[in-house]
Amino acid sequence: MTSTLKTAAPRSGGPALADAKPRAAMPESPCKACAARHLAVCGVLSSDELYQLTTILNTVVLKPGEQLLFEGDPAKYVFNVTAGTLKLYKLLADGRCQVTGFLYPGDFLGIANREIYVSSAEAVVATSLCRFRKDQLDEMLKRFPHMEQRMMTMAADELAAAQDQMLLLGRKSAKEKIASFLLVLARKAAQRGEQETTLHVPMSRADMGDYLGLTTETVSRCFTQLKTERLISIRTGGYVELLDREALEDLAEGI
């Protein structure tokens, strides 16, 4: 299994961020226009530092369902999601799948990784990422201690989220899992400055099931139940409206 990642070829429109390295001295970094910048590790960098980062960055664009990398591949690169949604997952020998996380703009892929990737990664929708060679980014981190600190904070957040997910997987009922998941999505949407009452839920029922330790059918049944109880309302195009946030919070906490 080899990674099928694809650096952005001359795609229609937009400044081609890929292959930035050969470019000569450039006064403005394209990162300045990046919508995800203030969310990502890059958020703490100065103008000059940002430019230095640009020199070691390549852009990767993925179509929905396209694979970025496989568990077990040598971890040569780390990534920063700039647009779209990515799912990280692990497989058992017989094909059972556990999604270990969904990544949104600003999220970093590769904190947890060592010599090899510990999860596979696949695009849920059309997704863009910044790609860094790990050795080059490590070099840069040495120069920018505040960026390393930012990284540490993100690792801590991820670890805390992982513990919440363990509680969910180990001890919550199907309905509680769905309620918790929707609330996490809402909080993340709020962080990104998006509408948090009418949520965009881009992933399939199957992906949600694989994230929550449920089957597609159970996810569907729980959505129907929550709809019947008027806690949520399901819209077309993968949108879910949270009608009774309080009740959902209680459900998620096991009250």
Added chain:
Amino acid sequence: MTSTLKTAAPRSGGPALADAKPRAAMPESPCKACAARHLAVCGVLSSDELYQLTTILNTVVLKPGEQLLFEGDPAKYVFNVTAGTLKLYKLLADGRCQVTGFLYPGDFLGIANREIYVSSAEAVVATSLCRFRKDQLDEMLKRFPHMEQRMMTMAADELAAAQDQMLLLGRKSAKEKIASFLLVLARKAAQRGEQETTLHVPMSRADMGDYLGLTTETVSRCFTQLKTERLISIRTGGYVELLDREALEDLAEGI
């Protein structure tokens, strides 16, 4: 709920590590004698650095079942386990419990924490820890970048372990969970340089259940099953012998 931690009072025998601060210039750090040192963050420090660390360290001793801290407490301290076993856990409103991890000598408690602790911590057996005030350790980390790097590596390892645990909780059967758990214990024992075929399993069936998302009864039944199938043998005193490691590995991977 307030932490009930207890700094080592004059306990019988052993050098009293607690209250090291007031001591004047000391040529030798008591850390040098610490059995867990080469496993812990302190493993990368020089003699002099180790001494500096000693000046901000207090020792905490816990009896079996004693509480170190509660989820939600302000995270003023971080800890390093030097002896014994600690369990980290989270509770739901109705008392359902999820153990998020067991900590052994060399493990660090507090990487994941932010302003407040995200899990409660309780001693499984008699346990000793080094306690650091977080602000003081942060100060020290700034001075010792290689210690900070060590910390980052430990965070990455913890994150990778958390993802493995998600796969376990979300997708493995009860028997697969038990097999996986025993193998992780064996690998950790090997790391600590202990016997890895006859394992010491200090925690109760209930604790294991809370870690694996099972009930006490199911844990017990699975142990009986594995015993009947001659994959393990159960000894007194909380010891388990792994009789067929290969079969256990296959079981754990879902083969």
Added chain:
DNA sequence: GGCCAATCTTGATTCAGGTCAATGACCGCG
């Protein structure tokens, strides 16, 4: 060494969620 309390094991029964199967809704495409 024997007693008590806690822990562990085993059995009977129940039930949440899985499995299998059949529609139904939606979306991209010609």
Added chain:
DNA sequence: CGCGGTCATTGACCTGAATCAAGATTGGCC
């Protein structure tokens, strides 16, 4: 605008693990 494929929903049924309920071990303590 209708057609086909994918994804979501719903129903019937099954099963693995939970629950409830006794006993059996174990280990700490006088």
